[in-house]
Amino acid sequence: MFGLGVDTPRSLLEGAVAATRTALNVAAWSEEQLLALANAGLDSLVGSDAADDRLGDDHRQIADGEPDEKTVAPARPVQPSARHVSATMHRLLEQAVNQRSDESRLELLSHIVDQLVADEARIIGALSDGSSSPLIKVVAWRRGGSRSVALENVSLVGRTANLGLPAMVPAYVSHLLSLGLIDIGPEDPELKTDYEILAAETSVMDAVKRASLGPVGPKIEKRSLTLSPLGHELWSTAMRDEA
DSSP: OHHHHHHHHHHHHHHHHHHHHHHHHHHHHHHHHHHHHHHHHHHHHHHHHHHHHHHHHHHHHHHHTOOOGGGSOOOOOOOOOHHHHHHHHHHHHHHHHHOOHHHHHHHHHHHHHTTOOHHHHHHHHHHTTSOOEEEEEEEEEOTTSOEEEEEEEEETHHHHTTOSOGGGHHHHHHHHHHTTOEEEESOOGGGHHHHHHHHTSHHHHHHHHHHOBTTBOOEEEEEEEEEOHHHHHHHHHHHHHHO
16 A cells, blocks of 8 residues: 555646646647637628628619619510510501602612612612613423532623622622512623623632533523612612702
């Protein structure tokens, strides 16, 4: 018993030291946790204040009638509906009842001229003197006797009208035809030389080469291009208003 009593103070001292270290570690950990919680609380307060400031700004902007662009939802595109079609049709029918014939004519011409590009206006101007321009259509023969169009509506009017895009003549002619501003008539014997010049165009020669079936060449149809009565009316109306 006395031997054990000699070691007891030392063991008690070591236990006390260990307990003290544990207490210090716990205290240090608690301090770190308290600091972390305090910082988190400050951050939440700052974020709340900033949110309140933004909310206050939004309320002030709305009150002033000037909402922030970032908070304004984009406008939805107007979707077509049967109601819109019906309203438009009834408006046009009512307009037709109250509209004079000359007003209807001007409305038609205005609608047509709004669909033209500059080169197409030049074509109308080039044909406005009553002249005609050669037109060629290349038709390919196929096995079995069927035919297919290799090239159409190519004309020298692109040269005489001094177009900005002469390669677009077939598209221009097709569009003017759909608007009723030009007419296609039979071959004009007085334009023999012009037909030869047109047949030597690169686009025509390439179409002939593509459309050839062995020794059998394509059919070349010669036509003439003139301004239609509606085209003359459009031109005269435009020039009369200019004068």
